[in-house]
Amino acid sequence: MSAARRSAVRGAAPFVIGVGVLWLALVVLLPLGMVFAEAFRRGLEGFLQAFDEPDAWAAVRLTLLVAAISVPLNALFGLAAAWCISRYEFRGKALLTTLIDLPFSISPVISGLVWVLLFGTAGWFAPLLDALGVRVIFTVTGLVLATILVTLPFVARELIPLMQQQGADEELAALTLGAGPWAIFSKVTLPNVRWALLYGVLLCNARAMGEFGAVSVVSGHIRGLTNTLPLHVEILYNEYDFVGAFATATVLAGLALVTLLIKSLLEWRFADELAATRRH
Amino acid sequence: MPLSIQNLTKTFQGFSALDAINLEVGDGEFLALLGPSGSGKTTLLRIMAGLDRPDSGTVDFDGEDFLAQTPRQRRVGLVFQHYALFRHMTVADNIAFGLKVRPRAQRPSKAAVAERVSELLRLVHLEGLEKRYPAQLSGGQRQRVALARALAIQPRLLLLDEPFGALDAKVRRELRRWLRHIHDETGVTTVFVTHDQEEALDLADRVAILNAGRIEQIASPLDLYQRPASAFVHDFLGGAVQLPGQVSDGELIVEGWRTRAPDGAPTGQVILGARGEDLSLADEGLETRIVSVSPRGFRTRVAVEIKGHMLDLDRPAHDPISDLAPGRTVRLRPDPIQLFKA
Incomplete structure (x- = not known):
C-alpha cells in the first residue's frame, strides 16, 4: 500500500468510526435502553408486578419449550443438508441450496400463514386432521412448525460454506484408516464443524425465541396456552400495560444478551483452537 | 503377484478415465504411476483404496477380491496430496487414529497404542512433536505425520497420491530420499502417483506411464529411458x-x-x-x-x-x-x- 493511500485511510478513520458508533447508538442502543427505561418506569415493584401473573410464566415456559424442540431439529436438518450439499454431486443441488435460503427471503407472516392454509379449519389437510382428531393450528404443534420454518436456514448457512471449504479428504482418510460411519461423523466431521455448528445453533435459538410474525399467525393468542413471550408483550402493550409489556420484553432482551455473551465467551476461551482449525 | 488388476474401466459422464487397465504389482515392490493430469492415475489409486468403484474389471490382492471389500477390510494406507490430517487432533492422536477406531476386540491397549505411536514418530523423525497440531507444522512435517498415520495400521498396501505435490523443490527431494528409505525399511508394497517424471524415475522399482486412461508402458526406470515404447513415453520423460x-x-x-x-x-x-x-x-x-x-x-x-x-x-x-x-x-x-x- 502506498504511503499516500495509507495516510488517506488513516485520516478518514475517525470519521468512519464516528459514523458507525453513532449509527449503532441510534438504532441499537437507544431502543434497547428504551426497553429497560420503560420497564423500570414504576420502579422495581412495577417491574416485578409483570411477573406476578401466571400467564407471563406460561409464556416464558412456552417460548423455551418451542425453542427446545425447533432448535435441535433444525440443527439436525442443517447438518444433514450441509453434508449433502458439500459432499455429494446431485441433480437439484442448486435448487436445494436456494430452498434453504427461502425462509430468509419470505415474510415471516407468510411462513405462519402457509401452515394455516395447510392445517387450518379450511386447510388442505383439514379433513384428514379432523378424522384423526389432531389439531395443529392454535396449538404448540403449530407454534413449533412455524418456528422451524422461520429458523430453518441458520445452522445450514453456517455449515455449508465451511464444510465445502474443508472438503471430504479428512473423512476419506478416516475411512481408509478403518473408521466406520459413526466414528467418521463423531471423531472427524463433527469436531471439524463444532464452532460453526454452535454459532448456527445460537443464532437459530435467538431467532426461535424472538420470532413474532409467523408465530402470531398460528398461535391464536390463547393466554397461558399458546402465548409465547413476544406475543405476550404485544398483548400487554395493546392493553395499555406499558410497564408490563416492557418488563416482559426485558426478559427477551436478556435472553438475547445471554446468547451473545455465551458466543463471545466461547470465542475468547477457544480463540487458539478456533484459529488452528480454521487455518490448516 | 499380490496386487493384480485386470481390465479395469471407469468412465465419468462419458469421459473415459480408465480404459482396460492391466497392472500387476509385486510383493514389496515400489511402483510409480506417472502421467499428466487427467491421465487417470489418481482414479486408479482411489479404486485401489476403495474410494471409487470401477465400471468393470477386477482388483485382486493376495487372492482376495478387493472390490468386494470395504476400505476397512482392505487395510490399505492412503496418503493424500494435501495431507488430510485431522486438524483438531494432535500429531499423536492423528497417528493413533487407525488403531483407536478398531472394533473393541481388536483394539490394542492404551500402552500398546502409545508404544506404536512413539515408534512411528521415530521412524518419521518427528520425535518431540507429538503434542503439536497440524496447523503448527511445516508442509514436509505434515506429510510425514500423514505417512506415519497410514503406516500405523500396518497396511498391506501403501498408496500415495502426489504426496509431495504441495511442497517446495528442496523439501521434495529430501522427502523423496526419505520415503524410499522408509519403504526399504518396512518392505510394504507401495504405489505412488506423480506427474513428476524425475520423482518417479528416482524412487520407483518400476514405473507405469499413463496417458488418457491407458497404460503406455510399464518398465524399470532404465528400460523406460533406453527403450521407450512410444513417442508419448519418450516425450513425457522430458x-x-x-x-x-x-x-x-x-x-x-x-x-x-x-x-x-x-x-x-x-x-x-x-x-x-x-x-x-x-x-x-x-x-x-x-x-x-x-x-x-x-x-x-x-x-x-x-x-x-x-x-x-x-x-x-x-x-x-x-x-x-x-x-x-x-x-x-x-x-x-x-x-x-x-x-x-x-
Whole structure:
C-alpha cells in the first residue's frame, strides 16, 4: 500500500468510526435502553408486578419449550443438508441450496400463514386432521412448525460454506484408516464443524425465541396456552400495560444478551483452537 | 503377484478415465504411476483404496477380491496430496487414529497404542512433536505425520497420491530420499502417483506411464529411458525434442538430414526422438542453432533450437558444445536414433 493511500485511510478513520458508533447508538442502543427505561418506569415493584401473573410464566415456559424442540431439529436438518450439499454431486443441488435460503427471503407472516392454509379449519389437510382428531393450528404443534420454518436456514448457512471449504479428504482418510460411519461423523466431521455448528445453533435459538410474525399467525393468542413471550408483550402493550409489556420484553432482551455473551465467551476461551482449525 | 488388476474401466459422464487397465504389482515392490493430469492415475489409486468403484474389471490382492471389500477390510494406507490430517487432533492422536477406531476386540491397549505411536514418530523423525497440531507444522512435517498415520495400521498396501505435490523443490527431494528409505525399511508394497517424471524415475522399482486412461508402458526406470515404447513415453520423460521424419529403403530423412535408419526401425512416417544427452557435434546431423550458453562451474547449460523446438543441454564445462558461441549454427547427431511410428 502506498504511503499516500495509507495516510488517506488513516485520516478518514475517525470519521468512519464516528459514523458507525453513532449509527449503532441510534438504532441499537437507544431502543434497547428504551426497553429497560420503560420497564423500570414504576420502579422495581412495577417491574416485578409483570411477573406476578401466571400467564407471563406460561409464556416464558412456552417460548423455551418451542425453542427446545425447533432448535435441535433444525440443527439436525442443517447438518444433514450441509453434508449433502458439500459432499455429494446431485441433480437439484442448486435448487436445494436456494430452498434453504427461502425462509430468509419470505415474510415471516407468510411462513405462519402457509401452515394455516395447510392445517387450518379450511386447510388442505383439514379433513384428514379432523378424522384423526389432531389439531395443529392454535396449538404448540403449530407454534413449533412455524418456528422451524422461520429458523430453518441458520445452522445450514453456517455449515455449508465451511464444510465445502474443508472438503471430504479428512473423512476419506478416516475411512481408509478403518473408521466406520459413526466414528467418521463423531471423531472427524463433527469436531471439524463444532464452532460453526454452535454459532448456527445460537443464532437459530435467538431467532426461535424472538420470532413474532409467523408465530402470531398460528398461535391464536390463547393466554397461558399458546402465548409465547413476544406475543405476550404485544398483548400487554395493546392493553395499555406499558410497564408490563416492557418488563416482559426485558426478559427477551436478556435472553438475547445471554446468547451473545455465551458466543463471545466461547470465542475468547477457544480463540487458539478456533484459529488452528480454521487455518490448516 | 499380490496386487493384480485386470481390465479395469471407469468412465465419468462419458469421459473415459480408465480404459482396460492391466497392472500387476509385486510383493514389496515400489511402483510409480506417472502421467499428466487427467491421465487417470489418481482414479486408479482411489479404486485401489476403495474410494471409487470401477465400471468393470477386477482388483485382486493376495487372492482376495478387493472390490468386494470395504476400505476397512482392505487395510490399505492412503496418503493424500494435501495431507488430510485431522486438524483438531494432535500429531499423536492423528497417528493413533487407525488403531483407536478398531472394533473393541481388536483394539490394542492404551500402552500398546502409545508404544506404536512413539515408534512411528521415530521412524518419521518427528520425535518431540507429538503434542503439536497440524496447523503448527511445516508442509514436509505434515506429510510425514500423514505417512506415519497410514503406516500405523500396518497396511498391506501403501498408496500415495502426489504426496509431495504441495511442497517446495528442496523439501521434495529430501522427502523423496526419505520415503524410499522408509519403504526399504518396512518392505510394504507401495504405489505412488506423480506427474513428476524425475520423482518417479528416482524412487520407483518400476514405473507405469499413463496417458488418457491407458497404460503406455510399464518398465524399470532404465528400460523406460533406453527403450521407450512410444513417442508419448519418450516425450513425457522430458529433455527431448521430437521431429517428424520419413523412413524408406532403410534410409531416414529428418528435416533435410539423411542417414541410415537403425535396424528394426518402422517404415513410412516416423517421429525421431532426440534427448539432449544423446546429441553430440558431428559433420552431418540436425541443424541446430546455439541460443545461449550459461556456464555454472563444472556444468554448462546450453540452450539450443532445433527446427523451432527449444532444448536445454546440460554439459560438462570441457564438452565441445559448452565452448560454442551463441548464434552459431552447428550440426548435432543423436545416438542412439530412436524412432516411433507417427
